[in-house]
Amino acid sequence: MLSVTTDYAKDTGDPSPYLKRIGEAGFSHIHWCHQWNTDFLYSKWEIEQIGFWLKEFGLKLLDLHGSAGNEKGWASAQEYQRLSGIELVKNRIDMVAYLGSDVVIMHVPGDPESVPIRKSLDELEPYARERNIRIAIENGQFPAISKLLSEYSPDYLGLCYDCGHGNITGANGLDNLEKLKDRLISVHLHDNDNSGDQHKIMFMGTVDWERLANIMACSSYKKPVSMEVTMGRSGIPDEVEFLAKAFETGTKFAGMIDKYR
Numbered sequence: 001m002l003s004v005t006t007d008y009a010k011d012t013g014d015p016s017p018y019l020k021r022i023g024e025a026g027f028s029h030i031h032w033c034h035q036w037n038t039d040f041l042y043s044k045w046e047i048e049q050i051g052f053w054l055k056e057f058g059l060k061l062l063d064l065h066g067s068a069g070n071e072k073g074w075a076s077a078q079e080y081q082r083l084s085g086i087e088l089v090k091n092r093i094d095m096v097a098y099l100g101s102d103v104v105i106m107h108v109p110g111d112p113e114s115v116p117i118r119k120s121l122d123e124l125e126p127y128a129r130e131r132n133i134r135i136a137i138e139n140g141q142f143p144a145i146s147k148l149l150s151e152y153s154p155d156y157l158g159l160c161y162d163c164g165h166g167n168i169t170g171a172n173g174l175d176n177l178e179k180l181k182d183r184l185i186s187v188h189l190h191d192n193d194n195s196g197d198q199h200k201i202m203f204m205g206t207v208d209w210e211r212l213a214n215i216m217a218c219s220s221y222k223k224p225v226s227m228e229v230t231m232g233r234s235g236i237p238d239e240v241e242f243l244a245k246a247f248e249t250g251t252k253f254a255g256m257i258d259k260y261r
């Protein structure tokens, strides 16, 4: 079982050509990442159609990247924008519930101590719980995230570890993940040379994959290896070749995790 992001080539527009190629490359799951940073609200017809496509291409939804919005912002200090942001997150919760998965990943824009993120999390909690959906907060700033996680139940709030963000100089991602591995419910796996967020294919950069495999094996994360890789900086311009390489490296990493279990 392996998962890859839907936006490996493009994150808006008709997703069906990409879903088809992901299915043909042998993946079992997708990380839904289309519209991850827009104000786009999925209609019931769009969500239903995505369900048809997943079935047609033999894919399951692993988890979904929710949107912190543009003009709608779940952490906005402007109340009308924050409420619109809540509507946007609820839209993704409904989508995930309909498509049979259980995790929506969110970014917290800014410092959780200075934005009304707790107000939004409190308001979303009953809605998410009723639908058996958990919210995963993606790293960002770890001290702030760990404080937030300590204030909410693991049944509602967890961690999405993005190993590319964690590899950027000064982030100390793996040391931080080690402390929060019992809250891990989602992963974004990709590589970089630690100078910035590059979303390269695994093993192309400097992420310490051996250590990450060891930590993941002892963590609360039990789902498939999930790659948030993009073609842009990976240097493979052909989609079929790119997906084949992602599949090969994902399989290798899944084997490394198994070794530590």
Ligand SMILES: [Zn+2]
Pocket: 138, 162, 188, 228
């Ligand atoms: Zn990510």
